[in-house]
Amino acid sequence: MRQPGDISDTERTARMIRVDHAGEYGAARIYAGQLAVLGRGATGATIRHMAAQEARHLHVFSDMIADRRVRPTVLLPFWHLAGFALGAITAALGEKAAMACTVAVEDAIDAHYRAQADELGVTEPELKNTIEEFRAEELEHRNIGLAHGAEQTPGYGLLYQAINAGCRVAIKLSERV
Ligand SMILES: [Fe+2]
């Protein structure tokens, strides 16, 4: 039975699409920031591979936002700047720090997508399939980060915690506003 304060299924799905669109938007900006610094470096091609996948994720959620008339988060201009800054600053610290950023971000997104897929169950099969497919690629990104020495970054634990916590706050905000 629906309780007072519960949100409708439509609003619940809208929140999911809103936050996923925001997350993929932010992810695309993080990789753009990394490429601005490291694009010509040894990891340039690897980062471009991940950036291309993020561009497709963003494209799919942009289409969903339009098709289902979901209001995008008002925070997009902020994620535009914050995402790029996060990518560029960690990249400026070095390739391993950029990869540590990727691990922290993709861990947060993996947990977020996993929770969404569980919540969706058998409703919204198209959305659920999209989430599962993208989650597999986010895990690929995280594993690329680990394979490129993310954990050897000086201060990895702190850097990871700060970025991962920041992502979780960004997710909470982007669901609602
Ligand atoms: Fe993505």
Ligand SMILES: [Fe+2]
């Ligand atoms: Fe990703």
